[in-house]
Amino acid sequence: MSESAVADAALSYAGVSVGYRGTPVLTGVDVIVAAGQRLALVGPNGAGKSTLIKSMLGLVPVLDGTATVLGGAPARARPGCGYVAQTDSLDGGFPVTAAQVVMMGRYRRIGWWRPTRAADRRAVRDALDYVGLADRAGTHFGALSGGQRQRVLLARAVAAEPRLLLLDEPFNGVDAVSQDAIVRVLHELSAAGTAVVLSTHDLGLARDFAHLVSLLNGRQWALGPPGEVLTAQALRRAYGGHAVDVGDGRTVLVEP
Numbered sequence: 001m002s003e004s005a006v007a008d009a010a011l012s013y014a015g016v017s018v019g020y021r022g023t024p025v026l027t028g029v030d031v032i033v034a035a036g037q038r039l040a041l042v043g044p045n046g047a048g049k050s051t052l053i054k055s056m057l058g059l060v061p062v063l064d065g066t067a068t069v070l071g072g073a074p075a076r077a078r079p080g081c082g083y084v085a086q087t088d089s090l091d092g093g094f095p096v097t098a099a100q101v102v103m104m105g106r107y108r109r110i111g112w113w114r115p116t117r118a119a120d121r122r123a124v125r126d127a128l129d130y131v132g133l134a135d136r137a138g139t140h141f142g143a144l145s146g147g148q149r150q151r152v153l154l155a156r157a158v159a160a161e162p163r164l165l166l167l168d169e170p171f172n173g174v175d176a177v178s179q180d181a182i183v184r185v186l187h188e189l190s191a192a193g194t195a196v197v198l199s200t201h202d203l204g205l206a207r208d209f210a211h212l213v214s215l216l217n218g219r220q221w222a223l224g225p226p227g228e229v230l231t232a233q234a235l236r237r238a239y240g241g242h243a244v245d246v247g248d249g250r251t252v253l254v255e256p
């Protein structure tokens, strides 16, 4: 890929290692995600998926290689990124409504000390509408179901109008209807130019969802279109002896 394509990419990693306290947990990550592309990160427990996503926000250091996010260093790209964490620190007992949670996504744009404007309130309404929860705007966040909360957190990320959306296992505890609703939103966002990076254990979902799949386990074992990466041979190498969710509610054990 040309230098200008790399500069224009939402995400460009070349020979990247990431880890904690100077010790890598994931090495050899090479990936370029263009605007509007959808990348799925797959691999067994402890493969390094969450760590890689956190590195894209500058929350975990890049120990080796070159990482460029939205044209600059990862930490500097944070205002242009939306992030839905695997376990959100937002306390369900904290007295906020769904709309107030989504408004949090706007504060990075407007500054938390400034009053919200009509455009912000409209963006919040639109984002809740987008995830099919317009009628729950005034509902206490803690009174929503797990799947509805997940959709509110997605709406919070959407309200920030990110150029790069990062989702760490967004379908945990989410029913099939909510999952379909989220997938539909992600397709619409990427069609409008947002780059999407998603980690998942569901290989069927990765196959159907992604333009590109990165197969991880301590290092990047493969990168490419789903049909090229999600092969029995590649999975056997990367997963050796682990249970693999192949989608459609089926889990298989990949022998070493």
Ligand SMILES: Nc1ncnc2c1ncn2[C@@H]1O[C@H](COP(=O)(O)OP(=O)(O)OP(=O)(O)O)[C@@H](O)[C@H]1O
Pocket: 020, 025, 043, 044, 045, 046, 047, 048, 049, 050, 051, 052
């Ligand atoms: N804060 C931390 N400090 C030190 N090591 C960590 C920390 N967080 C994660 N690790 C280690 O990094 C490795 C990768 O963990 P990570 O959470 O990125 O994997 P994952 O692919 O997201 O796993 P899962 O599918 O179980 O969520 C694991 O060995 C884990 O123990």
